[in-house]
Amino acid sequence: MKRTAIITGASSGIGREFARQIKQRGEADHFLLIARRRERLEELAEELKEADILPLDLCEEESVRVYADYLKEHRLQVVYLVNGAGFGKFGDYAHISETDVSRMIDLNSKATVLITHATIPYMEKGGHIIEIGSGSCFTPLPHFNVYAASKAFVLHYAKGLRAEVKPLGISVTCFCPGWVETEFLENAQTTPGALYPKNPKPLLKAKRVVAYGLSRARRGKLLAVTNWYTKLQHMMFKLLPDRLLTWLWLKTVL
Ligand SMILES: NC(=O)c1ccc[n+]([C@@H]2O[C@H](COP(=O)([O-])OP(=O)(O)OC[C@H]3O[C@@H](n4cnc5c(N)ncnc54)[C@H](OP(=O)(O)O)[C@@H]3O)[C@@H](O)[C@H]2O)c1
Numbered sequence: 308m309k310r311t312a313i314i315t316g317a318s319s320g321i322g323r324e325f326a327r328q329i330k331q332r333g334e335a336d337h338f339l340l341i342a343r344r345r346e347r348l349e350e351l352a353e354e355l356k357e358a359d360i361l362p363l364d365l366c367e368e369e370s371v372r373v374y375a376d377y378l379k380e381h382r383l384q385v386v387y388l389v390n391g392a393g394f395g396k397f398g399d400y401a402h403i404s405e406t407d408v409s410r411m412i413d414l415n416s417k418a419t420v421l422i423t424h425a426t427i428p429y430m431e432k433g434g435h436i437i438e439i440g441s442g443s444c445f446t447p448l449p450h451f452n453v454y455a456a457s458k459a460f461v462l463h464y465a466k467g468l469r470a471e472v473k474p475l476g477i478s479v480t481c482f483c484p485g486w487v488e489t490e491f492l493e494n495a496q497t498t499p500g501a502l503y504p505k506n507p508k509p510l511l512k513a514k515r516v517v518a519y520g521l522s523r524a525r526r527g528k529l530l531a532v533t534n535w536y537t538k539l540q541h542m543m544f545k546l547l548p549d550r551l552l553t554w555l556w557l558k559t560v561l
Pocket residue numbers: 315316317318319320321322341342343344345347363364365366391392393394395414439440441442483484485486487488489490491492494
């Protein structure tokens with residue numbers, strides 16, 4: 308049976324980097340790469356050699372059925388599932404579009420759960436599930452509210468799932484980076500009239516944060532909070548009341 312790593316959001320940024328680093332370490336013999344942009348997936352598949360692609364829009368429920376059918380048809384032993392597909396849009400309740408709200412929840416939260424549940428039956432002892440949270444999953448963020456809430460869901464879900472799959476010997480890690488240099492930020496700042504972060508720093512390298520995320524997953528850790536700044540935020544989120552945290556976000560970031 309092929310030791311397979313399944314990566315959603317593999318056409319760019321963090322997802323693509325997870326695929327590359329899993330390959331470099333020889334932790335999988337085969338990859339299944341998922342995102343919407345077919346050409347990007349084809350390029351990565353060529354680079355990784357042993358890889359299949361599924362160009363899918365994971366906001367569509369039909370896509371999850373296509374994915375489940377693929378798993379049924381192929382004899383795979385899934386050693387990694389990385390749910391890297393996700394996006395955020397800035398904009399308060401008055402500016403953000405209904406479509407963006409629905410798609411953020413559908414992709415970041417709902418698809419994460421449906422893809423994970425469809426995959427677990429193909430995982431064995433020693434398998435790793437990496438759900439992508441964010442530094443923003445620890446506190447409410449006005450003007451980035453739906454995104455932060457969709458990621459808080461992922462954190463909560465990952466915590467519960469970890470206990471469910473522990474008896475199977477499968478680990479669950481919630482990967483929580485700060486700002487990372489990918490296509491994410493540019494795509495997040497397209498809502499007319501919305502407030503955007505003045506100076507999103509420090510801007511981390513995908514290579515570095517992903518190496519850290521994988522090291523945490525290999526050790527079976529629940530959280531991978533990627534750098535000192537995000538760790539400090541995480542500590543503040545635990546100690547300070549939400550009202551103060553949201554005030555700080557509004558004053559210092561937007
Ligand atoms: N970069 C940051 O600052 C940052 C910080 C914290 C957390 N994160 C999280 O990290 C994850 C990866 O983001 P990134 O930084 O790597 O951003 P990115 O470069 O924009 O990558 C996002 C990935 O998601 C895929 N995707 C988007 N919509 C999709 C859809 N409807 N169906 C299937 N795939 C879809 C994209 O591929 P296609 O466009 O080809 O579909 C792409 O591969 C996201 O969950 C994001 O929320 C990022």
